[in-house]
Amino acid sequence: MPDFLNALLLGVIEGVTEFLPISSTGHLLIAERWLGARSDLFNVVIQAGAILAVTFIYWGRIWDLLVNWRRPENRDYLLKLIVAFLITSALGFIVVKMGFKLPETVTPIAWALVIGGIWMLAAERLAARQVDRSEVTWRVAILVGFAQIVAGIFPGTSRSAATIFTAMLAGTSNRAAATEFAFLVGIPTMYAASAYELFKQYRLGGAVQEDWTALGIAFVVSTITAFVAVKWLLGYIRSHRFTPFAIYRIVLGIALLLFLPVGG
Template identity: 40%
Template sequence: MDLHYLTVILLGIVEGLTEFLPVSSTGHLILASELLGYDASTWAMFNVVIQLGAILAVVVLYWRTFWAVGMGLLRREPASWRFLRNLLVAFIPAAVIGLALHNYIEELLGAPRVVAWALIAGGIAILGIERMVKENRFHGIADIPFVRVVGIGFIQCLAMIPGISRSGATIMGALTLGVERRTAAEFSFFLAIPTMLGATTLELLKNGDKLTSATVGWGSIVLGFIVSFIVALLVIKWFVGLVSRHGFAPFAWYRIVAGIAALAWLSLR
């Protein structure tokens, strides 16, 4: 297979595998650029667009939930309005802070050592939270109180440091604020939709002229989108089942090992 398309497929797999796991998709894509030796700036817009493939997987898997909420909104059901309110409220901090710190965040995207240390720190944090959190009072997204949703939204902003993980920050934040495991995971899936759509729109407005560089092209973008969509479909179902039974500790240990390995590899370059 042509090396270019192999890179496209590998990046699509990395995105689909890691977007909804608490291991940082952005961090893995940054480390992949270092490992594979390609020019990360050339592929930056490609990496942004293929995230939409993973987001589409959420829409497909949870279409019944979105349909029920939509019908509930039309019928003015309080639970549906609370569901929508909670998603929008949790999204707002990331939108405001992301816009304010956009240039600084872009600088961090070129720092693989930051990713490695963030992977380790995040893994340790997950292990600590898993030991601390015992009580889960909220078992539905619409049941999470307004103030706690605001807290989850601000905690999600920690993921602007590459390697922290948007889903990881959201899930751990929800757990510490009393949300049950499965609900915390699903809230992170749903919150990814406005968050990633907003981030993608911002990138397209700023750098849309770089969307199809001579190196990448539309064919590669479509292929990466499809691969990330298919992989994310498989990962989401598996992930929900795993955390319901075993919690998040396996991902914490993976983060720590991956971060240490990345630091060791970067120090030898």
């Protein structure tokens, strides 16, 4: 396959899956088994494209929070975003210092997809029994901070799935409100993680050997497809549940377990 087409496909996969609750890391690792492995720098940059798209989508909300931070409701929301981010950052620093490395085999990803899908179905039912609430409590903020680390440690979990459903079960039962908080706290978290990885790759000299043409193609494609995917998702969840995503995860995970060799 031509390299530019390979990069384009990986950009599409990253853009579509980064903020849908189906795990971008899991899909990229699986895709690279057939399309060829890419550098850590490549994966970080195309992820940054997806984050940029969500930043554009929520720019009005972000601007209002920052400019009108003196309003009690804005200040309260900002503080909760900051606390969730700091919890993730502190725990992430500990994980990095411990030298924890993500497993890069498909089998644990497949199990994470299946378990995560079942958990999503159960969580959706439990959240539906609660009173519809849009408020983000301190408990929600704290638990979302922990949920981001769990998703970061176990590929296939999905950061968006972990944070959205944690928020819904912890008290923000309204899907739209839970999704907004999960995505907003993900923006600084993922920018920080991307900046760290870029700095690390720069120190290791990874930028010198990178194919910047392919990387540029993947970045642009990732940004565009993420923008379309997230805009669609935000409209979809206003009147639909996350059930189809959970079923997709379970089907994909079972298929991988059945058709791949053990530990493949």
